[in-house]
Amino acid sequence: MDLDAYVGLHRAEWARLENLVRRAARPRRMSGVELDELVDLYQRAATHLSVIRSRCPDPMLVDRLGGTVTRARAVVTGTRDPGWHVVGRFFTVTFPAAVYARRGWVLATCAGSLAVALALGLWVLNSPAAYSGLLPPDEVAAMCRTDFARYYSENPAASFAAHVWTNNAWVSASAIALGALAGLPTLAVLLANATNLGLVGGYMTSCGESTQFFTLILPHGLLELAVVFTAGAVGLRLGWSMIDPGPRRRAEALAMEGRAAVAISLGLAVALALSGLIEAFVTPSSLPAGVRIAIGAAALALFVGYVLVYGSRAVAAGETGDLEKDLLVDLAPTV
Structure with a gap:
């Protein structure tokens, strides 16, 4: 067989097949005629590949045409391609849809946690018994003087970032996983978080360091607390x-x-x-307080906007954050 002549005869068909496979990434934009053409060209290209392999197995040609046929087979038969589009779908559909569908729980968890924190902070400020009974005066003085601010800068930024991420990820994962125990441990995690926030804020305010408290908490805390509230809400709904x-x-x-x-x-x-x-890098930096807080607010706005835009779009399309609809068929009861 004259391989060059064979390639020249069918090159246009292979190129057309590659183009249709790329377009099939958005199948709703393809007409019925194009879909039929895709199936026909896939079958013909598979035959061409078999002929080349058996009669004149040029490695480069076999590899290139084989890749085209494999991708076309995935489109035609519905085989899942474990490519980057799976990751893309997770971040544009699955995750934002799951969070958006639970937005009521997230808002309620946020409001409840902040209410507890505020109540505890006011209790410390207005109750001498609470102020003196919860923490020794020397610890309060050390916190206001050096300890609170030093926490954010006493370790190298890179290792501190890794430590903070590991700790917060563990707390959030625990709040979600423990929800399977009727949600009670999740409530305990949320209460501990709100208690710590409220008491520290109350003590820092009592010694005239409320500005330091908020300028060190808000840059990272806006996004961090939003994540913790989301995790808690998911755990509570799991328990419910x-x-x-x-x-x-x-x-x-x-x-x-x-x-x-x-x-x-x-x-x-x-x-x-x-x-x-x-x-690790913004909170303890020498940037003006307004800039640091603006960065934190921008991070929170980015997260909330991302969930609202992609989540609402996915939920409107019928997504819930669960398995894709074709996989859910496998879970249906049979007789």
């Missing part, structure tokens, strides 16, 4: 699915919430990496 599964069986409700919780945990870990970098 055991108490009130709705029209689903209890095991099905727990499984559905659990799968979404895993996706949310992974996405929140990325957000916590960003807040960790801010905490």
